Amino acid sequence: MSDDTSADDTAHELRVSKIRNGTVIDHVRAGQALNVLAILGIDGSQNEEVSVGINVPSDRLARKDIVKVEGRELSQEEVDVLSLIAPDATINIVREYEVTSKHRVERPEEVQDVLHCPNAACITTEDEPVTSRFEVLEDGVRCLYCGTIVRESIADLID
Ligand code: CTP
Numbered sequence: 001m002s003d004d005t006s007a008d009d010t011a012h013e014l015r016v017s018k019i020r021n022g023t024v025i026d027h028v029r030a031g032q033a034l035n036v037l038a039i040l041g042i043d044g045s046q047n048e049e050v051s052v053g054i055n056v057p058s059d060r061l062a063r064k065d066i067v068k069v070e071g072r073e074l075s076q077e078e079v080d081v082l083s084l085i086a087p088d089a090t091i092n093i094v095r096e097y098e099v100t101s102k103h104r105v106e107r108p109e110e111v112q113d114v115l116h117c118p119n120a121a122c123i124t125t126e127d128e129p130v131t132s133r134f135e136v137l138e139d140g141v142r143c144l145y146c147g148t149i150v151r152e153s154i155a156d157l158i159d
């Protein structure tokens with residue numbers, strides 16, 4: 001798992017240094033790293049140690065983004081939301097520099113209370129105590145209240 005022939009290393013050096021303890025979100029769809037940070041609530045205002053690679057070469061994807069967060073593991077809800085914008089991502093847990101667990105994100109069937117419906121007439125966008133619910137489709141999400149389907153820019157719907 002940690003051989004030196006991985007795509008990250010083909011340039012003979014790691015583009016983003018290894019972390020000691022924390023989470024590496026790898027194989028993020030190119031261009032989505034900043035949305036990953038938004039989902040994780042990372043805006044630079046805390047003291048979190050975070051490294052980001054954008055458009056780095058990858059074997060599995062032509063280009064990928066990668067986000068490494070020191071000292072933090074992700075909640076299932078965070079992983080669920082990540083899966084919507086980075087469906088091929090791998091979540092690697094690192095302890096004392098070693099990858100101790102690795103799994104692909106799984107797209108849930110439904111997400112609740114994490115996206116807002118772009119339809120201004122949707123009951124969920126009014127001042128009602130209604131929790132948003134979206135069905136996760138192959139290529140997008142569908143509001144379970146009004147049927148609006150969003151395929152692009154799902155990140156813009158994140159609360
Ligand atoms: N990584 C890291 N810090 C560590 C260990 C690993 O930042 N202490 C990063 C690696 O750079 C890589 C990812 O975590 O981007 C997964 O590590 P590893 O499983 O060793 O790499 P690969 O085998 O290339 O992963 P995959 O097969 O998932 O592509």
Ligand code: ZN
Nearest residue numbers: 117122143146
């Ligand atoms: Zn709706």
